[in-house]
Amino acid sequence: MAHALLSASSADRWLHCPASVRLTEGMADKGSSYAAEGTLAHAMAEEDLRAFMEARDPDFSRHCQQPYFYRGMEEDIKLYTDYVKETFLAGAEELAIEQRLDFSEYVPGGFGTGDAVILSQGAVEIIDLKFGKGVPVSPIKNPQLMLYGLGAYLANDWLFDIDTVRMTIVQPRLDFLDTYEVSAGMLTEWARETVTPQAKLAYAGKGDLQAGSWCRWCKIKNTCRARASQHLEFYQSKSAGPELNTAEIADVLAQVDAIKAWLADIETGATETLTAGGEIPGWKLVEGRSNRKITDPEAMAEALKKVYAAEEIYKPQELKTLTALEKLVGKKAFASDYGQYVTKPPGKPTLAPESDKRPALNSPENEFTFE
Numbered sequence: 225m226a227h228a229l230l231s232a233s234s235a236d237r238w239l240h241c242p243a244s245v246r247l248t249e250g251m252a253d254k255g256s257s258y259a260a261e262g263t264l265a266h267a268m269a270e271e272d273l274r275a276f277m278e279a280r281d282p283d284f285s286r287h288c289q290q291p292y293f294y295r296g297m298e299e300d301i302k303l304y305t306d307y308v309k310e311t312f313l314a315g316a317e318e319l320a321i322e323q324r325l326d327f328s329e330y331v332p333g334g335f336g337t338g339d340a341v342i343l344s345q346g347a348v349e350i351i352d353l354k355f356g357k358g359v360p361v362s363p364i365k366n367p368q369l370m371l372y373g374l375g376a377y378l379a380n381d382w383l384f385d386i387d388t389v390r391m392t393i394v395q396p397r398l399d400f401l402d403t404y405e406v407s408a409g410m411l412t413e414w415a416r417e418t419v420t421p422q423a424k425l426a427y428a429g430k431g432d433l434q435a436g437s438w439c440r441w442c443k444i445k446n447t448c449r450a451r452a453s454q455h456l457e458f459y460q461s462k463s464a465g466p467e468l469n470t471a472e473i474a475d476v477l478a479q480v481d482a483i484k485a486w487l488a489d490i491e492t493g494a495t496e497t498l499t500a501g502g503e504i505p506g507w508k509l510v511e512g513r514s515n516r517k518i519t520d521p522e523a524m525a526e527a528l529k530k531v532y533a534a535e536e537i538y539k540p541q542e543l544k545t546l547t548a549l550e551k552l553v554g555k556k557a558f559a560s561d562y563g564q565y566v567t568k569p570p571g572k573p574t575l576a577p578e579s580d581k582r583p584a585l586n587s588p589e590n591e592f593t594f595e
């Protein structure tokens with residue numbers, strides 16, 4: 225599949241750090257098992273929606289042969305495909321699946337692929353499937369979705385006279401669905417005022433190196449000097465005295481996740497360099513801890529049974545994990561048929577920023593008290 229230099233999926237990065245584009249151009253994309261699983265989920269969702277449009281049953285037989293296929297995957301894409309079908313059936317005029325969306329009018333060579341584009345008079349809705357199960361991805365002011373929305377608007381305004389652009393993210397494995405809506409006027413103003421100037425800088429290989437959460441997807445995230453400087457120099461002491469005050473601790477806490485991620489990337493990058501035969505002064509690879517393994521459990525059990533009773537060598541039968549059982553039964557059926565056997569004890573007190581949606585443990589909203 226062709227990729228634009230300034231793609232919608234990398235927009236968060238090039239809008240914030242335009243210089244990263246030419247700096248990383250041509251570097252190999254390492255890919256990941258998550259990406260491969262996501263690609264398979266998208267292919268299955270596409271098959272499901274095409275079958276729906278052609279009034280036939282979906283055929284997942286070729287997908288079942290893929291390495292990242294698992295039992296229940298069809299069920300996991302349903303929240304997305306059901307939402308697309310319902311939105312289309314609620315009076316829309318056209319549904320386009322995996323449509324190329326061109327926004328090169330505002331971004332040099334810019335295009336992306338819309339998972340589902342639903343058109344009706346006056347409105348277009350982009351529906352994006354995210355298959356990750358880490359954290360929910362919000363569509364609110366999400367530049368990837370806004371560029372898809374821009375492409376869908378530009379392609380269809382002549383026919384559907386579009387004044388409203390909706391952008392929806394469905395993340396089935398987190399039961400997450402959210403929509404962001406803007407006027408076509410606001411979207412094109414954003415494209416003109418914010419996107420085009422940064423895109424021109426990025427295309428020309430100019431602009432600043434600006435580190436932030438978008439570094440996570442950058443090909444030089446392990447070695448970038450701007451990112452290192454941001455984390456090593458972020459703390460400027462505000463007051464004298466041998467101990468940090470609580471305001472300073474709050475500042476440090478706000479950086480904990482980003483610093484941990486950067487340190488983990490430094491370790492990963494150094495390990496990769498040494499594995500590939502490179503050198504990191506003062507560092508080497510050694511054999512890590514490993515556990516002994518039984519090579520042939522059945523043969524070992526047979527040998528043991530000649531001397532010991534079965535109950536002495538076998539563990540008592542035990543249930544699989546909750547996650548494995550839920551996967552076996554299906555989420556809804558598991559909740560209705562076996563939910564009575566499941567409880568969720570209160571979690572242990574955990575630090576969170578004030579902006580976290582959960583109420584504070586010692587707030588009136590939360591009756592739970594702890595010593």
Ligand code: SF4
Nearest residue numbers: 241244435439442448
């Ligand atoms: S790691 Fe971050 S700061 Fe460095 S080039 Fe990439 S996006 Fe820019």
